[in-house]
Amino acid sequence: MPEFSAADHAFMARALQLAARGRYTAHPNPTVGCVLVHGDAVVGEGWHQLAGEAHAEINALAVAGENSRGARAYVTLEPCAHHGKTPPCTTALIDAGIAEVIVALEDPNPRVNGRGLQQLADAGVRVRSGLLQDAVARQLEGFVSRIVRGRPFVRLKLAASLDGCIAMKNGESQWITGTDARADVQRLRAGSGAIMTGIGTVLADDPSLTVRDASIDMRGRQPLRVVLDSRLRMPLSAEMLALPGTTLVYCHDDAKRNLLVDAGAEVTRVAGDGDAVDLAAVFDDLASRDINAVLVEAGPALAGSLVEQDLVDELVIYQAPQIMGSETMRLFRTPTWTSLADRRNLQIMDMRRVGDDMRITARWQDKD
Amino acid sequence: MPEFSAADHAFMARALQLAARGRYTAHPNPTVGCVLVHGDAVVGEGWHQLAGEAHAEINALAVAGENSRGARAYVTLEPCAHHGKTPPCTTALIDAGIAEVIVALEDPNPRVNGRGLQQLADAGVRVRSGLLQDAVARQLEGFVSRIVRGRPFVRLKLAASLDGCIAMKNGESQWITGTDARADVQRLRAGSGAIMTGIGTVLADDPSLTVRDASIDMRGRQPLRVVLDSRLRMPLSAEMLALPGTTLVYCHDDAKRNLLVDAGAEVTRVAGDGDAVDLAAVFDDLASRDINAVLVEAGPALAGSLVEQDLVDELVIYQAPQIMGSETMRLFRTPTWTSLADRRNLQIMDMRRVGDDMRITARWQDKD
Numbered sequence: 001m002p003e004f005s006a007a008d009h010a011f012m013a014r015a016l017q018l019a020a021r022g023r024y025t026a027h028p029n030p031t032v033g034c035v036l037v038h039g040d041a042v043v044g045e046g047w048h049q050l051a052g053e054a055h056a057e058i059n060a061l062a063v064a065g066e067n068s069r070g071a072r073a074y075v076t077l078e079p080c081a082h083h084g085k086t087p088p089c090t091t092a093l094i095d096a097g098i099a100e101v102i103v104a105l106e107d108p109n110p111r112v113n114g115r116g117l118q119q120l121a122d123a124g125v126r127v128r129s130g131l132l133q134d135a136v137a138r139q140l141e142g143f144v145s146r147i148v149r150g151r152p153f154v155r156l157k158l159a160a161s162l163d164g165c166i167a168m169k170n171g172e173s174q175w176i177t178g179t180d181a182r183a184d185v186q187r188l189r190a191g192s193g194a195i196m197t198g199i200g201t202v203l204a205d206d207p208s209l210t211v212r213d214a215s216i217d218m219r220g221r222q223p224l225r226v227v228l229d230s231r232l233r234m235p236l237s238a239e240m241l242a243l244p245g246t247t248l249v250y251c252h253d254d255a256k257r258n259l260l261v262d263a264g265a266e267v268t269r270v271a272g273d274g275d276a277v278d279l280a281a282v283f284d285d286l287a288s289r290d291i292n293a294v295l296v297e298a299g300p301a302l303a304g305s306l307v308e309q310d311l312v313d314e315l316v317i318y319q320a321p322q323i324m325g326s327e328t329m330r331l332f333r334t335p336t337w338t339s340l341a342d343r344r345n346l347q348i349m350d351m352r353r354v355g356d357d358m359r360i361t362a363r364w365q366d367k368d
Numbered sequence: 369m370p371e372f373s374a375a376d377h378a379f380m381a382r383a384l385q386l387a388a389r390g391r392y393t394a395h396p397n398p399t400v401g402c403v404l405v406h407g408d409a410v411v412g413e414g415w416h417q418l419a420g421e422a423h424a425e426i427n428a429l430a431v432a433g434e435n436s437r438g439a440r441a442y443v444t445l446e447p448c449a450h451h452g453k454t455p456p457c458t459t460a461l462i463d464a465g466i467a468e469v470i471v472a473l474e475d476p477n478p479r480v481n482g483r484g485l486q487q488l489a490d491a492g493v494r495v496r497s498g499l500l501q502d503a504v505a506r507q508l509e510g511f512v513s514r515i516v517r518g519r520p521f522v523r524l525k526l527a528a529s530l531d532g533c534i535a536m537k538n539g540e541s542q543w544i545t546g547t548d549a550r551a552d553v554q555r556l557r558a559g560s561g562a563i564m565t566g567i568g569t570v571l572a573d574d575p576s577l578t579v580r581d582a583s584i585d586m587r588g589r590q591p592l593r594v595v596l597d598s599r600l601r602m603p604l605s606a607e608m609l610a611l612p613g614t615t616l617v618y619c620h621d622d623a624k625r626n627l628l629v630d631a632g633a634e635v636t637r638v639a640g641d642g643d644a645v646d647l648a649a650v651f652d653d654l655a656s657r658d659i660n661a662v663l664v665e666a667g668p669a670l671a672g673s674l675v676e677q678d679l680v681d682e683l684v685i686y687q688a689p690q691i692m693g694s695e696t697m698r699l700f701r702t703p704t705w706t707s708l709a710d711r712r713n714l715q716i717m718d719m720r721r722v723g724d725d726m727r728i729t730a731r732w733q734d735k736d
Contacts, residue, residue: 162685162714162728163699164532172708300694307691315691317530321714321730323675323683325702326668331531334693340540346530346689351719351726358719358728360530362689 002128004102011035011042011074012104012132018047018056019076019139024190025050025219028290030143032056035074036064036098043067050219055080057089061096069097076136078107078129081116090119100126104136108144142193142292145313151283153293154311156303157188158331159318165328166300171204176320180355185297186213188316192223193291194248198302199229206239209297224248224291227265228302230277232256236263250277250285279311304333307344312364315346319358370496372470379403379410379442380472380500386415386424387444387507392558393418393587396658398511400424403442404432404466411435418587423448425457429464437465444504446475446497449484458487468494472504476512510561510660513681519651521661522679524671525556526699527686533696534668539572544688548723553665554581556684560591561659562616566670567597574607577665592616592659595633596670598645600624604631618645618653647679672701675712680732683714687726 004012018033026032026048034056036044044067046059054062057079061068079089079101093101101120106129107113117127137144145153159177160166167173175182189195195209209225211218222245227234231253240247241264249265251257252272260267270285271278286294296306306312317331337343345365352359372380386401394400394416402424404412412435414427422430425447429436447457447469461469469488474497475481485495505512513521527545528534535541543550557563563577577593579586590613595602599621608615609632617633619625620640628635638653639646654662664674674680685699705711713733720727 160532161711162532162683162730164528164530168706168708170706174708304694307693315530319728321716321733322711323700323714324708324711325675325700325705326672326698327702327706330694330698332691332693334695337693338536338538338695340536340542340692343529343690343692346691348689348721348724348726351721353716353719356716358716360726362530365689 001130004128004131007040008074008102008131011037011072012076012102014042014045015074015076015104016132016135016139018045019136022048024216025221027051027193027221028292030077030140032075032077034060034076036060036068036071037074038067038071043071052085055086055089058086058092061092064096070099072100072102073098074102074131076104077140078103078105078113079116079120080107080112081119082112088119090116093120094123094125098125100128102131103127103129104132105140108140108147146287146290146292151280151287152193152291153313154283154296154306155188155192155293155314155316156296156298156306156312157185157316157318158303159320160331161322161324162319163323163325164330165324166331167329168324169327169329176322177318177357178320178355181318181320181357181359183213184318184354184359186211186216188295189223190216190218192293192295194224194226194286194294196226196228196294196296196298198298199227199233200301201297201299202227202229202234202238202240204299207297208239208243210240210243210245221245223295224289226250226282226286226294228277228279228282230272230275232260232267234260234265236260241265250282252277276305279305279309283311300329300331300333303331304335307332308334308336314349315360315362317360317362318354319360321356321358369498372496372499375408376442376470376499379405379440380444380470382410382413383442383444383472384500384503384507386413387504390416392584393589395419395561395589396660398445398508400443400445402428402444404428404436404439405442406435406439411439420453423454423457426454426460429460432464438467440468440470441466442470442499444472445508446471446473446481447484447488448475448480449487450480456487458484461488462491462493466493468496470499471495471497472500473508476508476515514655514658514660519648519655520561520659521681522651522664522674523556523560523661523682523684524664524666524674524680525553525684525686526671527688528699529690529692530687531691531693532698533692534699535697536692537695537697544690545686545725546688546723549686549688549725549727551581552686552722552727554579554584556663557591558584558586560661560663562592562594562654562662564594564596564662564664564666566666567595567601568669569665569667570595570597570602570606570608572667575665576607576611578608578611578613589613591663592657594618594650594654594662596645596647596650598640598643600628600635602628602633604628609633618650620645644673647673647677651679668697668699668701671699672703675700676702676704682717683728683730685728685730686722687728689724689726
């Protein structure tokens with residue numbers, strides 16, 4: 001890997017900050033930040049705001065104007081070399097007279113990886129890459145997951161009491177976590193391409209699955225709402241069908257599709273068995289729809305199936321400071337885990353207080 | 369409350385630190401620290417190390433010698449005014465020529481509360497009290513509980529997976545938490561007057577309930593081991609019966625007491641019903657035995673009964689980063705909690721990582 005100075009690190013860290021500004025709006029594009037520097041002075045900054053609009057590099061060049069000539073460009077993701085909805089960034093950087101391009105992460109798509117850097121180098125621009133690569137890979141993990149694995153990054157959000165309960169056995173339930181935790185979930189939703197739940201949750205709670213927090217600027221976007229509903233039991237009066245944005249219902253028996261389509265849903269048939277649709281097929285399909293990250297807000301049946309089938313990348317568990325006891329329902333239904341050897345080990349990525357509640361973010365220990 | 373300077377706070381904080389040194393050994397006495405100060409200079413420090421030996425004030429006076437004359441004494445607990453196993457500290461302070469005594473917490477025993485301060489004042493010693501009173505009340509909460517409420521402070525220690533499971537339904541279990549968490553439990557044990565468990569845990573796990581960590585200096589003491597065993601099902605071969613220290617078995621049917629006494633146990637009969645002894649009666653009895661703080665390490669039956677009967681003062685829950693699923697046993701068996709209204713609200717006092725695990729310390733929200 002090339003050598004990087006302390007100043008290089010600081011400018012790239014700034015580019016990451018800028019990239020993060022697009023986290024609610026760039027979807028399905030990756031969030032990217034760019035800092036243009038002359039000597040020690042920042043002459044331009046930009047980030048990718050909205051799919052179809054200018055990339056980070058173009059926005060930074062526009063700010064820098066004539067100061068771009070001879071400048072260094074710090075970009076979190078390798079500049080594109082192809083005509084998409086916008087012209088290639090490599091051409092723009094070359095035309096602006098940029099002297100050097102420093103990149104954090106090369107394009108994860110193996111078909112285009114390195115081509116942007118090559119075009120720049122061929123034009124006499126100095127290139128270095130790999131600076132803060134891991135941080136950017138984490139920032140773009142949804143995008144990377146879709147491109148590299150062909151399926152979205154799957155984040156399972158759960159809320160339970162401190163003793164792992166979600167409702168009483170008789171079904172009696174209400175908000176377990178407090179307002180701060182629920183506001184936190186709004187941000188998780190806003191950063192996701194899709195929000196998924198099961199038909200059981202729809203029938204029990206009739207959730208809206210929208211981003212309602214007015215302090216989050218989505219530029220009008222709502223995440224795709226996804227309901228797993230093998231036999232299309234979804235009520236035509238379901239709240240989410242009347243809300244802005246798209247509701248996509250996956251089934252394997254689509255006999256009732258017309259009524260639901262008339263009510264505003266999009267219905268897609270995938271493989272399935274009994275009361276379950278093929279979850280891997282659903283995620284494949286979501287990737288083909290350019291969904292980078294899915295937030296699953298599910299009851300014990302779907303949550304259990306997802307962990308049994310090893311389809312979860314990250315768990316976000318909100319724990320309310322309550323003891324609910326034994327006459328309750330629990331987080332996961334995992335009928336196939338009958339021995340201690342079946343349990344799955346996690347690695348705690350983060351734990352913190354969110355209002356009166358706790359939030360624990362964890363990933364599997366043995367997974368890459 | 370009298371006024372206290374920043375220096376006063378610093379010296380009393382030091383006295384608290386000194387007091388904490390006795391946390392594993394002073395039992396059943398309160399841990400007390402004392403700092404003697406001349407002008408701005410500390411001339412003596414002491415703490416109470418072992419019941420029957422010198423109190424904190426006496427140890428500090430011995431260090432200060434002639435420098436005690438005209439000094440200020442910062443003491444975490446009101447000096448005793450009565451002859452116990454040692455002569456009264458008030459007399460020693462007066463005889464040494466101490467000019468002023470600053471106290472954090474007045475004696476919680478209403479029969480002697482204020483008498484030490486009065487004796488000092490009567491002898492012309494200036495007295496102030498209330499400095500860092502809350503911190504000392506917390507440090508001495510076991511002692512205060514026994515004196516004021518007539519029962520020990522009850523700390524319930526639990527270990528579970530992140531989804532609140534303690535073993536498989538078929539009983540299959542093993543250490544859930546890691547070595548750091550288990551070392552942490554050794555410190556909880558060492559700071560307790562007694563360690564309590566139920567007969568179910570004895571039959572399933574045959575625990576030793578001792579402090580084994582050689583880095584903890586107990587001065588030879590082992591906490592009292594307490595087993596709740598309504599019908600004396602305890603095996604005569606139980607590990608703990610052969611270990612240093614005392615094993616106290618509470619029952620309500622003591623037909624088999626002689627065999628167990630011969631095997632080394634102390635057996636006490638209390639009221640009870642069916643498979644349960646009267647838990648409140650047990651705690652009353654433990655207080656009468658000068659037990660300040662009880663650490664309960666229990667399975668779901670005892671843990672559930674304790675929370676149902678509102679007999680727990682603090683929960684310490686170790687959460688291992690694992691998902692164990694639905695075919696499992698849970699933390700609490702609470703058959704009487706059938707409605708959401710029965711759940712109990714907690715306040716999180718502390719949350720932290722302990723090795724790979726998490727430790728959550730919580731108290732009831734609505735309790736004093």
